[in-house]
Amino acid sequence: MLPLSSIVLNGAARLRSGPHPARARQDAETLLLHVLGKDKAWLIAHAEEELSGDNATRYAELLERRFQGEPIQYITGEAEFYGLPFHVTRDVLIPRPETEHLVEKVLELASNFTAPRIVDVGTGSGAIAMALAHKLPDARITAIDLSTAALAIATENAKRNSVALRFLLGDLLAPVASEQFEFVVSNPPYVPSADRSTLSVEVRDYEPEMALFAGDDGLEIYRRLIPAAFDALIPGGYVVLEIGYGQSHAITELLARPGFEQIEFVPDLQGIPRVACARRTS
Numbered sequence: 001m002l003p004l005s006s007i008v009l010n011g012a013a014r015l016r017s018g019p020h021p022a023r024a025r026q027d028a029e030t031l032l033l034h035v036l037g038k039d040k041a042w043l044i045a046h047a048e049e050e051l052s053g054d055n056a057t058r059y060a061e062l063l064e065r066r067f068q069g070e071p072i073q074y075i076t077g078e079a080e081f082y083g084l085p086f087h088v089t090r091d092v093l094i095p096r097p098e099t100e101h102l103v104e105k106v107l108e109l110a111s112n113f114t115a116p117r118i119v120d121v122g123t124g125s126g127a128i129a130m131a132l133a134h135k136l137p138d139a140r141i142t143a144i145d146l147s148t149a150a151l152a153i154a155t156e157n158a159k160r161n162s163v164a165l166r167f168l169l170g171d172l173l174a175p176v177a178s179e180q181f182e183f184v185v186s187n188p189p190y191v192p193s194a195d196r197s198t199l200s201v202e203v204r205d206y207e208p209e210m211a212l213f214a215g216d217d218g219l220e221i222y223r224r225l226i227p228a229a230f231d232a233l234i235p236g237g238y239v240v241l242e243i244g245y246g247q248s249h250a251i252t253e254l255l256a257r258p259g260f261e262q263i264e265f266v267p268d269l270q271g272i273p274r275v276a277c278a279r280r281t282s
Helices: 004-015 021-036 040-045 053-067 072-076 097-110 127-135 148-160 193-198 201-206 220-232 248-256
Strands: 078-081 084-087 117-121 140-145 166-169 181-186 233-242 261-267 273-279
Touching: 004 021, 004 053, 021 040, 021 053, 021 072, 053 072, 072 078, 084 127, 084 148, 097 127, 097 181, 097 233, 097 261, 097 273, 117 127, 117 220, 127 140, 127 148, 140 148, 148 166, 181 220, 220 233, 220 248, 248 261, 248 273
Parallel strands: 117 140, 117 181, 140 166, 181 233
Antiparallel strands: 078 084, 233 273, 261 273
């Protein structure tokens, strides 16, 4: 039998011929640690130990899933967002670092309110809502999703991260039609259906279509959500939305139509407009 150090090298060699060769070594090690239930420090100290038969079989199975393109987060069931741990399955999008720009913008604006009411539309794993709850303990946060499976995962993640949220099942803001908020936030589906073939195998073949695609131009959800958000906000309240590449001009028009003002965009680390923010002034 081979030592663990060689097991990792062999796993990495296998993954280098897969969809993501640049991450082969990292992924091979991550999967081995997941099988063993250990951390990297343990692996370094026990590099010459051997892998048991059952664990070797399990590791081979996980390597094959990764070789086929399945995201590492779905294989391990774990993802991190804003320094918090999240359980993820194929029922929810994997939280992405770019979405942290949305959280940062809301936190910046939330300093203007004592105990803001925040509604997260299409919460998925609950990443945005929980990151905000973690930083804004006095906020009253509602998380809405159309998927019962997603809400079950989000509820589990709220317990895991010791935050109190209200979860509601429904389409966009329909479950809170009679309420008003200081913030409406969302990372909605925004990928044009025509762009399916341009997506990586990880996204295209594994992440939930309902959370990705939004019609021919990717704006289908914004057309419904933005006017609903205007009605749901108090005067002085904000809508904060993640947007897709090249959508800022169209989003500007959609925000201006119901009467949003102070429209601005937050760029990601590549300088691409990633978050749209606007205020209902009256």
